[in-house]
Amino acid sequence: MAGTGTAHLRPDPAPRLVAEDVTVELGPRHARAQAVSGVSLDVLDGETVGVVGESGCGKTTLLRAMLQLVPLAGGSVRLDGTELTGLGEREMRRHRPALQLLYQDPVSALNPRRPVHQLLAEGAVMAGRPRPDDERVAQALDEVGLDPDTVWDRRRSALSGGQCQRVNLARALLIEPRVLLCDEPVSALDVSVQAQILNLVAHVRRDRDLSLVFVAHDLAVVRYVSDRVVVMYLGKVCEVAPPDEVFAAPRHPYTRLLRSSIVEMGDDDAGGTGPSADEPPSALDPPSGCRFRTRCPRADARCADDEPVLAEVGPGHYVACHHPLEGSPAAATPVAPPERRLA
């Protein structure tokens, strides 16, 4: 099974977390779907790697594969040089605390019957850490901007969504992870609260030298938090690029489609031509060759036969396409100058 390539991996210096050629198959035996198909991704120390894509592109499954919560049909996941794939459940329990997950639904991630201080302390105990004393729990709450005295005995029903996500973050931090895996951590929150959580996550990452994998469907959010952006489509990686380039000068036609679909304040031309009328094909029966070819204006016979592999097109910029878009800014979607806003 051909993957989307590993050209974008950075073996030196040794990355903190590497997923190489990961394939995950889901569904019953007669209807196997490759939710993730030969995806590679690495995360350096203190780096944030953003993963964007639409629903069904495999971004959440990729996170679950990194945590070994779904069996891998192929490939490997390494954390600080230790191979995680194939480890028994008992050994995995030793390693898994180093990878903490921040969930999309912050409320249902909390046990409704436990008060906040217990949620935090027990998280650490369950991860095999010594039970933190009250002072450490209070510190963790402080760190995420919650007043320990106020929320100490509250249950999740007495907290807002944003507060619940802060509790989740505090619980994860008490476990002292190496990598924080964020699965749409702000998409369930109100717009005015999203920025609070984004700033908090960025702050905590700097303070603790955490590495982050940040999965979201919101391009602007991913661009804002990431050092490197990975674009996924139907279980494959189509483009890997620095955040400022990826949407300003996309090289993969799918990235351009994503970009031009975004309607944004002060963005007078959101990609002139407008998106194609088609919708993503089923992951149960993906197109041969390049999976995007059925919606791609540039597709030809070669795209149906050969699967494109990621190749470098600029510094830190990789694209898996036989007919990549021009890299010059003129070919890219025009970007309104930011200065004209909020005079």
Place this chain on the structure above:
Amino acid sequence: MVPDPISLLDVRDLRVRYATSKGMVHAVDGVSLTLARGEVLAVVGESGSGKSVLARSVMGLERDVTTARLTGDVRFDDQPILELGPRQRRALWARRIGMVFQNPLTSLNPVLRVGDQIAEVLRVHRSLGRRAATERAAELLAEVRIPSPRARLRQYPHELSGGMRQRVAIALAVACEPDLLIADEPTTALDVTVQRQVLDLLAQLTAEHGMATLLVTHDLGIAARYAHRTLVMYGGRVVEQGPADRLFDEASHPYTRGLVRSIPRLTARRDEPLEPIGGRPPDPRALPPGCRFAPRCPMAEDRCRHDDPSLRPGPHTTVACHLVGEVVA
């Protein structure tokens, strides 16, 4: 009261309260608005701001909620919606007012073929015969850009993708060429590449049919692009309204300004930190006295916590804030 002759919809001082076990919930608290034919008005707000209740009340739907208390006046083409009986209201729905809901899977009948659902509307409200109704249903599917519409007529909602379902829901809403279309978060459940298609379609239909459209959304970008005017709601109140394309550049209300600054945008510089609004939206069961935004407002003064500001003209928009004129970037 003499309604504005050109406005199709005229809402005056609408209040919607619900009696709950935890006390009175003031979902909509004194909202007035007008909407003319051919105009798109966006209602923007966060969850709990009252925007969906407003949309449903305009449709007359909240009248059927037994715990709801509605006061104020909603006039659609000079008919008082809130005073109409169930039969009269039902006569308006579909024929004159169409509605598109957030989740097409729950607004379509899961056990009826798509074609039959559309044909039923046409047969009931337009008195078309079976064959003519099916014919028109196929035309409607083509109009909402569904490929091979005749084949789709025979499919059930679960056989369609989310984007296709929402197109079917739009086809249903516009089947009888209503004068007013109410769209409540029509693309929130859809993927981004599909969202744009559906919104473009709505905009086109609004223009082609000369419909008035009330677009409820939490997405400021959508409001800015697709609406003529935007109304920003907070805690059941309108805090600001103005021309959609300029509102976000020239907003005066600290809440609107705060929203604009707290949203990451693709076209902003990445090194500019986001400026979140502190705190969280108010609980509609316990709204603060005075200005609803005062507890979160960085500029709030004493009077903001006691006196409720009313909407008045600001530099570029109409705004409910004591400090307008004094608010500077």
